[in-house]
Amino acid sequence: MALIVHKYGGTSMGSTERIRNVAKRVAKWARAGHQMVVVPSAMSGETNRLLGLAKELAPAKHSDAYSRELDMLASTGEQASSALLAIALQGEGMESVSYAGWQVPIRTDSAYTKARIESIDDLRIRADLAAGKVVIVTGFQGIDGDGHITTLGRGGSDTSAVAVAAAMKAHECLIYTDVDGVYTTDPRVVPEARRMNKVSFEEMLEMASLGSKVLQIRSVEFAGKYKVPLRVLSSFTDWDIDIEEEARSGTLITFEEAENMEQAVVSGIAFNRDEAKISVLGVPDKPGIAYQILGAVADANVEVDVIIQNLSKNGSTDFSFTVHRNDFAKTVDLLKDKVLPGLGGATEVVGDAKICKVSIVGIGMRSHVGVASTMFRSLSEEGINIQMISTSEIKTSVVIDEKYMELAVRALHKAFGLEQA
Amino acid sequence: MALIVHKYGGTSMGSTERIRNVAKRVAKWARAGHQMVVVPSAMSGETNRLLGLAKELAPAKHSDAYSRELDMLASTGEQASSALLAIALQGEGMESVSYAGWQVPIRTDSAYTKARIESIDDLRIRADLAAGKVVIVTGFQGIDGDGHITTLGRGGSDTSAVAVAAAMKAHECLIYTDVDGVYTTDPRVVPEARRMNKVSFEEMLEMASLGSKVLQIRSVEFAGKYKVPLRVLSSFTDWDIDIEEEARSGTLITFEEAENMEQAVVSGIAFNRDEAKISVLGVPDKPGIAYQILGAVADANVEVDVIIQNLSKNGSTDFSFTVHRNDFAKTVDLLKDKVLPGLGGATEVVGDAKICKVSIVGIGMRSHVGVASTMFRSLSEEGINIQMISTSEIKTSVVIDEKYMELAVRALHKAFGLEQA
Numbered sequence: 001m002a003l004i005v006h007k008y009g010g011t012s013m014g015s016t017e018r019i020r021n022v023a024k025r026v027a028k029w030a031r032a033g034h035q036m037v038v039v040p041s042a043m044s045g046e047t048n049r050l051l052g053l054a055k056e057l058a059p060a061k062h063s064d065a066y067s068r069e070l071d072m073l074a075s076t077g078e079q080a081s082s083a084l085l086a087i088a089l090q091g092e093g094m095e096s097v098s099y100a101g102w103q104v105p106i107r108t109d110s111a112y113t114k115a116r117i118e119s120i121d122d123l124r125i126r127a128d129l130a131a132g133k134v135v136i137v138t139g140f141q142g143i144d145g146d147g148h149i150t151t152l153g154r155g156g157s158d159t160s161a162v163a164v165a166a167a168m169k170a171h172e173c174l175i176y177t178d179v180d181g182v183y184t185t186d187p188r189v190v191p192e193a194r195r196m197n198k199v200s201f202e203e204m205l206e207m208a209s210l211g212s213k214v215l216q217i218r219s220v221e222f223a224g225k226y227k228v229p230l231r232v233l234s235s236f237t238d239w240d241i242d243i244e245e246e247a248r249s250g251t252l253i254t255f256e257e258a259e260n261m262e263q264a265v266v267s268g269i270a271f272n273r274d275e276a277k278i279s280v281l282g283v284p285d286k287p288g289i290a291y292q293i294l295g296a297v298a299d300a301n302v303e304v305d306v307i308i309q310n311l312s313k314n315g316s317t318d319f320s321f322t323v324h325r326n327d328f329a330k331t332v333d334l335l336k337d338k339v340l341p342g343l344g345g346a347t348e349v350v351g352d353a354k355i356c357k358v359s360i361v362g363i364g365m366r367s368h369v370g371v372a373s374t375m376f377r378s379l380s381e382e383g384i385n386i387q388m389i390s391t392s393e394i395k396t397s398v399v400i401d402e403k404y405m406e407l408a409v410r411a412l413h414k415a416f417g418l419e420q421a
Numbered sequence: 422m423a424l425i426v427h428k429y430g431g432t433s434m435g436s437t438e439r440i441r442n443v444a445k446r447v448a449k450w451a452r453a454g455h456q457m458v459v460v461p462s463a464m465s466g467e468t469n470r471l472l473g474l475a476k477e478l479a480p481a482k483h484s485d486a487y488s489r490e491l492d493m494l495a496s497t498g499e500q501a502s503s504a505l506l507a508i509a510l511q512g513e514g515m516e517s518v519s520y521a522g523w524q525v526p527i528r529t530d531s532a533y534t535k536a537r538i539e540s541i542d543d544l545r546i547r548a549d550l551a552a553g554k555v556v557i558v559t560g561f562q563g564i565d566g567d568g569h570i571t572t573l574g575r576g577g578s579d580t581s582a583v584a585v586a587a588a589m590k591a592h593e594c595l596i597y598t599d600v601d602g603v604y605t606t607d608p609r610v611v612p613e614a615r616r617m618n619k620v621s622f623e624e625m626l627e628m629a630s631l632g633s634k635v636l637q638i639r640s641v642e643f644a645g646k647y648k649v650p651l652r653v654l655s656s657f658t659d660w661d662i663d664i665e666e667e668a669r670s671g672t673l674i675t676f677e678e679a680e681n682m683e684q685a686v687v688s689g690i691a692f693n694r695d696e697a698k699i700s701v702l703g704v705p706d707k708p709g710i711a712y713q714i715l716g717a718v719a720d721a722n723v724e725v726d727v728i729i730q731n732l733s734k735n736g737s738t739d740f741s742f743t744v745h746r747n748d749f750a751k752t753v754d755l756l757k758d759k760v761l762p763g764l765g766g767a768t769e770v771v772g773d774a775k776i777c778k779v780s781i782v783g784i785g786m787r788s789h790v791g792v793a794s795t796m797f798r799s800l801s802e803e804g805i806n807i808q809m810i811s812t813s814e815i816k817t818s819v820v821i822d823e824k825y826m827e828l829a830v831r832a833l834h835k836a837f838g839l840e841q842a
Contacts, residue, residue, distance in 0.1 A: 016477040056437040057509040066511055072519055073504035076497035083494035088478040090487055098493055
């Protein structure tokens with residue numbers, strides 16, 4: 001008997017048949033005595049369909065007023081799927097009620113299309129749970145201080161579910177998706193990749209931001225902040241599998257510290273081939289240079305990932321960073337036209353869009369020396385040249401030629417023994 | 422310079438191209454100096470699509486909780502089309518904002534799927550109009566006292582538009598639809614049918630209830646109650662036709678009295694072949710009999726239209742009424758099983774589903790004698806037998822064999838000179 005939050009992704013809600021299966025699964029949990037709150041995404045394809053219509057009609061210049069209407073529009077997808085799930089639960093003989101974000105209410109700031117949750121009122125939900133109802137709460141959306149609908153950005157339903165779980169002090173938040181958990185790396189690249197039973201939320205944070213697209217990164221941040229135990233598991237098992245077995249399946253993302261964690265030094269290998277590398281060579285080594293370069297890039301709304309500046313030689317240095325590949329050409333042009341003239345003399349901009357980033361992630365790295373050197377040796381043995389290196393407490397990333405990506409991931413997966421349970 | 426409400430039906434909102442045309446038309450009105458409030462329906466087909474999904478998942482026994490979810494679901498159609506129209510207006514360079522029913526708010530009672538509007542708060546709309554914005558208000562929906570979404574039933578967007586026009590004291594409410602006005606009868610039956618420039622709201626009420634499906638009947642009642650001038654016109658003219666010409670087109674439904682009305686005694690011919698006739702013969706003529714029969718019918722949620730009871734002979738009488746054809750078999754069975762046993766002796770139930778109802782409607786009938794007799798003579802000249810007659814102040818209806826329907830409508834259209842302007 002516990003309060004449990006389930007979240008179902010768009011694929012799990014993709015047809016009436018699938019919605020019925022979700023209802024049967026939720027009903028099973030409710031009949032086992034749990035208080036159930038469910039956060040569904042829109043039916044798969046619906047958000048894209050709606051935003052596609054908007055795009056055909058959109059003004060050339062995007063304004064806040066336009067973003068507001070996008071949120072009015074896109075939020076309907078979750079409202080519809082939530083009502084359908086409530087109906088399906090009624091069809092399974094369960095009392096059920098659905099609430100749009102504004103009805104709960106889920107309060108957010110006013111940053112349309114990428115709002116952040118500020119607070120959740122749990123009164124209405126608690127009253128319904130006490131009355132024995134399954135409560136459906138629309139994902140992805142909220143209401144701002146002026147009564148406008150907001151949405152949380154792509155994947156925002158994960159964040160909604162975690163935020164609701166935090167507000168309700170839920171025992172666990174189960175994220176049902178089309179994969180059966182979090183793997184040591186992408187099984188399409190390394191067939192020996194292994195599903196982890198547990199992973200720390202800090203590791204998950206690094207994995208998510210590095211391209212393991214299982215969970216929206218903000219949902220993991222939220223789970224860490226409010227210590228919500230989060231479980232990623234498959235919605236494509238039979239709905240009537242044993243509930244105890246289901247409750248143990250998938251991957252638990254936990255805020256508990258190391259003693260309970262699996263003891264591996266490195267937990268997983270993340271990778272990302274969406275990036276491009278840009279270097280500004282021969283930069284005079286004086287204060288304000290990094291801001292002069294990156295300030296201009298940020299002003300153009302380009303997000304920067306890895307940043308490297310090396311020791312200077314003869315009063316000048318090389319400054320490198322990575323951006324999303326879609327922003328590559330734009331950023332190089334910007335630097336050449338607007339920034340170089342102000343840097344003086346010998347500076348030059350060079351870039352390479354055919355790179356990738358490979359990272360090893362593990363909470364164990366904090367206390368283990370030699371992890372990075374194992375990584376570098378392993379890559380060297382495969383004849384892979386490392387172009388950039390960046391490290392943090394629980395991750396080490398390298399930028400390499402994209403053609404070596406799969407080779408590097410497989411070699412590292414093996415080098416750190418990740419195929420072994 | 423006036424405050425004008427436009428309402429666009431689902432067909433007018435049926436694609437992004439059509440939504441763009443609506444936006445261009447509304448922008449034209451706004452640029453001519455009018456304050457514009459627009460109430461759109463859902464894109465055509467959307468409400469049926471959503472309710473179709475619900476039907477696949479619905480519980481066998483429909484409850485209030487189920488109806489609540491239907492409203493959560495169906496209301497998304499108008500929210501999406503309203504946001505798209507606001508975006509299209511922004512695309513035309515107009516400032517625009519859309520509001521869902523609960524944001525205005527449009528307050529209703531709690532009768533899910535067939536709620537009635539109780540009040541509309543005009544503060545938010547007025548503020549936006551004053552700021553030079555075109556305001557889009559979702560049709561078809563509202564919010565009840567407990568914060569639940571409600572819908573107004575099929576065609577409810579007409580009622581929303583009229584209610585908004587009443588609340589805003591609009592100069593006129595223009596209902597854009599796929600026909601270019603209200604005709605003296607259906608032009609598919611009588612090619613000579615003529616579009617009326619004006620019709621009284623009382624006549625329109627009779628026309629609407631009798632099957633001229635141009636406007637939801639409640640919207641006409643509302644317009645009459647609050648004296649909102651209502652105009653039905655086509656959304657399929659070129660959007661850039663002269664605005665003065667457009668403002669005079671279609672049919673004006675007016676609450677003004679006869680002096681300004683067209684002087685015809687009979688304004689139009691309505692007809693309906695969705696009905697069936699049921700007679701209970703040999704009913705003892707004593708108090709309470711009508712209730713005994715119709716009370717049982719009402720309890721079974723069957724709506725009754727025409728009711729006739731003739732003079733009694735030898736202490737017994739015949740009692741006849743019409744119901745929707747879909748309810749025919751159910752009602753006959755009900756009467757035989759539940760009602761006849763309590764009526765005693767000689768009673769018998771007979772029925773005929775192959776009938777139709779033809780009505781002449783005209784505010785001029787109030788003060789003109791001989792209108793009904795012209796109707797009866799005209800039908801008699803065509804050899805059409807009248808099975809039932811029912812009259813009110815501004816209409817006379819007859820029930821006849823359905824095979825004579827077109828013949829009767831054409832003959833009456835001619836007899837009352839309706840083809841002449």
